[in-house]
Amino acid sequence: MRTGTTARSIAVTGAALLAISACGGGSEDEGGDTGADSGEKQVNIYGTDGNMGNALGEDFSEEGSLAGMRGTTPLTDLSSDFVDRLKEVDPELQDLNYAGETYDAIVLAALAAQAAGTNQATAFAPYVNGLTFGGEACTDFAACAEILAGGGNVDYDGASGPLSFAEAGEPAEASFGILQFGDDNALDDDATEFVLAGDEANAATDEGPDPVPTATGGAPLVVGTLLPLTGNLAFLGPPEVAGAKLAIQDINEAGGVFGQPVQLVEGDSGDASTDTATQTVDRLLQSGVNVIVGAASSGVSLTVIDAITQAGVMQISPANTSDQFTTYNDNGLYFRTAPPDTLQARALADLIIEDGNNTVGILALNDPYGTGLAENTLQNLVDAGLSEDDIQSITYDPQAANFDSEVQQMVDFNPDAIVVIGFEESSRILEGLNSNGVGPQR
Structure with missing residues (x-):
C-alpha cells in the first residue's frame, strides 16, 4: 500500500484482506494456491465498477463460476438507515452501486440553486464546488439549507462521502468498495471492505460566491435524469434511480427549493451503441430542465455533454469515471460525484499488489x-x-462476436492476475477464461 494514496477503513470490517483460494493467493513464488491437484497455476481475477454487480452472477448457472473474483467500485459504507430508505423506494433493490453518488448529485444541485437564489444553471453552477468543503459541515439538505438561510457557508458531507471537490468539479478523495463474489455467484456482502484513494488536500480553495438571500416564489428547480434503464449498464439503473427519487423526496419534505417542490423528469441513457441518450437529452431540454443527472457511462456522456452544457444546463454525473472530463471544455457546467478513474486505478493497483501478483493481464473494453x-x-x-x-494490456471491441483471441492471449501470457474492465459482455469473457482454466472458477 502506498502511504497517502490508499488507506484501509478498519472501522468497516475490522478484518484483514481475506485469503481466498480463487482470488488473492498470489503467484506460486509468493506461496499462493497453485491448484496442485490439477497442475494449474492459480490465477486471480479482478473486476471493476462496470461489472462488479450481482447482475454479472445471473449469467452463470454453475455454482462457483465467479467464486473469489474481487474488484473495486466507487462505494462508501452506506448507513443502514440510508439503505433502508433506498429499499423503501425500491423494495427489489439488490446492488447499491452509485446510489449515494446519485443522491448527492441532486442534493448538491438543489443546494447550489438555493444558494444562488435562482434555477438558472449558469448562475448556480459556480456555487457547487464551494458547497463541498470549507464551511459548516452538514449531512442532509434540510440542515444545509438552514445554514444557507442563516447566511453561512456549507460543507456538504453526503451519502457517498465528504466529496471535497477539486477545481474540475470532481471528488479529490473517494471511498472505494472492494467487493467479492461468493460460491453462489452473488456478491458476498460480509467480505466487502473499503479503502480511500486520493487526498482531500487537493480540493479547490475558492469557496465561490456568497449565498444570496433566500429566494421564494421563483421558478421551480427541474431535475432531469439520464440513467441506464436499458443497455449494458442497466444493472446500475435501479440503485441510481432509487438514489434520485430518495433525494427528491428528502428535499421536498424539507420545503423544496425556493419554497417550492423540486420537479423530477426521468429519462433513459441507453448505452453508447444507441442514440437513446441523444433522444432523451433533447426531450429533457425541451421540458425545461435546469440540471441533468447522468449519464452513468463515460462514453454516453461524451456524446451529449456539449448539447447539455451549451444549452446552459448543468450536467452532474454520479458514475462517470473517465479522466477526459477533468479537463473537458464544459463551460463550467459539468460536475461529477463519482471519482475519476485515476483514483480507482490506485485502489485497484494497490489491491493487486497486496495480493502478491507479479504479472498482470488487463482486458479492457475499447x-x-x-x-x-x-x-x-x-x-x-x-x-x-x-x-x-x-x-x-489488451483492448477489445465489446460488440465482437466472441473474445476467443483475447482470452487466448491471456492463456499464452500466463499471468498471476487478470483484470477484466468491461460491462455486460464481461460474463462471456469470464466464461472463456474459465473454460481455459484461467478464470475464477476452481
Missing part, C-alpha cells in the same frame, strides 16, 4: 472508460514496482 482505467491501472502497477514487461 471506450473512454475502459481504456482510461486500464492505462491508469497499468501506470500505478509500474509505479508500485512491476515492469512493463510484467503487464499485458
Whole structure:
C-alpha cells in the first residue's frame, strides 16, 4: 500500500484482506494456491465498477463460476438507515452501486440553486464546488439549507462521502468498495471492505460566491435524469434511480427549493451503441430542465455533454469515471460525484499488489472508460514496482462476436492476475477464461 494514496477503513470490517483460494493467493513464488491437484497455476481475477454487480452472477448457472473474483467500485459504507430508505423506494433493490453518488448529485444541485437564489444553471453552477468543503459541515439538505438561510457557508458531507471537490468539479478523495463474489455467484456482502484513494488536500480553495438571500416564489428547480434503464449498464439503473427519487423526496419534505417542490423528469441513457441518450437529452431540454443527472457511462456522456452544457444546463454525473472530463471544455457546467478513474486505478493497483501478483493481464473494453482505467491501472502497477514487461494490456471491441483471441492471449501470457474492465459482455469473457482454466472458477 502506498502511504497517502490508499488507506484501509478498519472501522468497516475490522478484518484483514481475506485469503481466498480463487482470488488473492498470489503467484506460486509468493506461496499462493497453485491448484496442485490439477497442475494449474492459480490465477486471480479482478473486476471493476462496470461489472462488479450481482447482475454479472445471473449469467452463470454453475455454482462457483465467479467464486473469489474481487474488484473495486466507487462505494462508501452506506448507513443502514440510508439503505433502508433506498429499499423503501425500491423494495427489489439488490446492488447499491452509485446510489449515494446519485443522491448527492441532486442534493448538491438543489443546494447550489438555493444558494444562488435562482434555477438558472449558469448562475448556480459556480456555487457547487464551494458547497463541498470549507464551511459548516452538514449531512442532509434540510440542515444545509438552514445554514444557507442563516447566511453561512456549507460543507456538504453526503451519502457517498465528504466529496471535497477539486477545481474540475470532481471528488479529490473517494471511498472505494472492494467487493467479492461468493460460491453462489452473488456478491458476498460480509467480505466487502473499503479503502480511500486520493487526498482531500487537493480540493479547490475558492469557496465561490456568497449565498444570496433566500429566494421564494421563483421558478421551480427541474431535475432531469439520464440513467441506464436499458443497455449494458442497466444493472446500475435501479440503485441510481432509487438514489434520485430518495433525494427528491428528502428535499421536498424539507420545503423544496425556493419554497417550492423540486420537479423530477426521468429519462433513459441507453448505452453508447444507441442514440437513446441523444433522444432523451433533447426531450429533457425541451421540458425545461435546469440540471441533468447522468449519464452513468463515460462514453454516453461524451456524446451529449456539449448539447447539455451549451444549452446552459448543468450536467452532474454520479458514475462517470473517465479522466477526459477533468479537463473537458464544459463551460463550467459539468460536475461529477463519482471519482475519476485515476483514483480507482490506485485502489485497484494497490489491491493487486497486496495480493502478491507479479504479472498482470488487463482486458479492457475499447471506450473512454475502459481504456482510461486500464492505462491508469497499468501506470500505478509500474509505479508500485512491476515492469512493463510484467503487464499485458489488451483492448477489445465489446460488440465482437466472441473474445476467443483475447482470452487466448491471456492463456499464452500466463499471468498471476487478470483484470477484466468491461460491462455486460464481461460474463462471456469470464466464461472463456474459465473454460481455459484461467478464470475464477476452481
